[in-house]
Amino acid sequence: MAPREGSTLKPILEINEVSKRFAGLLANDSVSFSVADGECVGLIGPNGAGKTTLFNCVAGYYTPTSGTVVFEGTDITGWRPNAVCYGGLARTFQIVKAIRNMTVLENVMVGAFCRTSSVDEARKIGLRVLEECELDEKKDVVVSALTIADLKRLEIARAWATKPRMLLLDEAMAGLTSTETKQAVSLVRRIKGTGVALLMVEHVMEALIPLVDRIVVLDQGRKIADDQPEVVLSDEQVISAYLGGEVDAGN
Numbered sequence: 001m002a003p004r005e006g007s008t009l010k011p012i013l014e015i016n017e018v019s020k021r022f023a024g025l026l027a028n029d030s031v032s033f034s035v036a037d038g039e040c041v042g043l044i045g046p047n048g049a050g051k052t053t054l055f056n057c058v059a060g061y062y063t064p065t066s067g068t069v070v071f072e073g074t075d076i077t078g079w080r081p082n083a084v085c086y087g088g089l090a091r092t093f094q095i096v097k098a099i100r101n102m103t104v105l106e107n108v109m110v111g112a113f114c115r116t117s118s119v120d121e122a123r124k125i126g127l128r129v130l131e132e133c134e135l136d137e138k139k140d141v142v143v144s145a146l147t148i149a150d151l152k153r154l155e156i157a158r159a160w161a162t163k164p165r166m167l168l169l170d171e172a173m174a175g176l177t178s179t180e181t182k183q184a185v186s187l188v189r190r191i192k193g194t195g196v197a198l199l200m201v202e203h204v205m206e207a208l209i210p211l212v213d214r215i216v217v218l219d220q221g222r223k224i225a226d227d228q229p230e231v232v233l234s235d236e237q238v239i240s241a242y243l244g245g246e247v248d249a250g251n
C-alpha cells in the first residue's frame, strides 16, 4: 500500500528511519512517519511489533540505534526523558507508573512540577487536571487503593499535568470495561480538542477508530501501513498481520 501523502499541516513530530536493536532482535526497523500539529495518530500492530520500543525511542528512554527524532523542528534524538518532557512531549506507560504510596493529587503534582517550582501552583494545576480527568473526587485516595480504570486515568492525568504540546498514550484503555472505555475515549477526545497532538498505541479498535485521523501499523519492527483508518483497516497486509488475529475487545 502506498503511504499517504503528508498532511498540509506542519509536523510536530518527525520519526526518521528509526531503528532499535536489542542484541539479535531488530525491534524497530527503519521506521519513518510524522504527526502533524493537532493530529491524532493511532499506532497499532501485533504484540511484540515494536510499538512501546518506538515510544521509548521518541521519549528518550532508549537512544535509537540509528535514525532521528525531531520534535517541533528540533532534533531530540538521545535527549534524556526529563528533557523531552520539559520540551513539551509527554507520554504514558503501558505498565502504569504512578507512585503507589502517594495520593492521586500528589502524583499529578509531580507532573505539574515540570512547569512550576511552587507547591501552591502545582496543587492548583493538579486540581484542575484532576477535574478535567474526572478524578477530582479521588484526589486524596492513595494510589494503591485505585481500580485499573482510575490508574489508567491517573496515568493520563500525570502526563497532562506537564502541559504537553504532544502526548504519547501507550494502551491507555487496556483492561477497561466497555463503559470505562467510553469514558476514556471522551477524556482523550477532550484532550484532542485542546489542540494537543496525540500518538496512541491501542489494541482496542472501537476506542481508537473514533479518535484517530490516521493509523500507522507496525509488524515485526517495520512500518507496513500509514493511512486513513478506513484504508488501513481494509488493507490485506494489515488484516493478515494483525486484524485477522486476536484483537482485544476491551472487556
Ligand SMILES: Nc1ncnc2c1ncn2[C@@H]1O[C@H](COP(=O)(O)OP(=O)(O)OP(=O)(O)O)[C@@H](O)[C@H]1O
Residues within 6 Å of the ligand: 022, 025, 027, 045, 046, 047, 048, 049, 050, 051, 052, 053, 054, 094
Ligand atoms: N529492553 C529490551 N531488551 C530486549 N528486548 C526488548 C526490550 N524491549 C523490548 N524488547 C523486545 O522488542 C520487541 C518489541 O517489543 P515492544 O514492547 O516494543 O512491543 P509492543 O509492540 O509494544 O508489544 P505489546 O503490544 O505486547 O505491548 C519484543 O520482541 C520485545 O521482547
Ligand SMILES: [Mg+2]
Residues within 6 Å of the ligand: 051, 052, 053, 094
Ligand atoms: Mg507495548
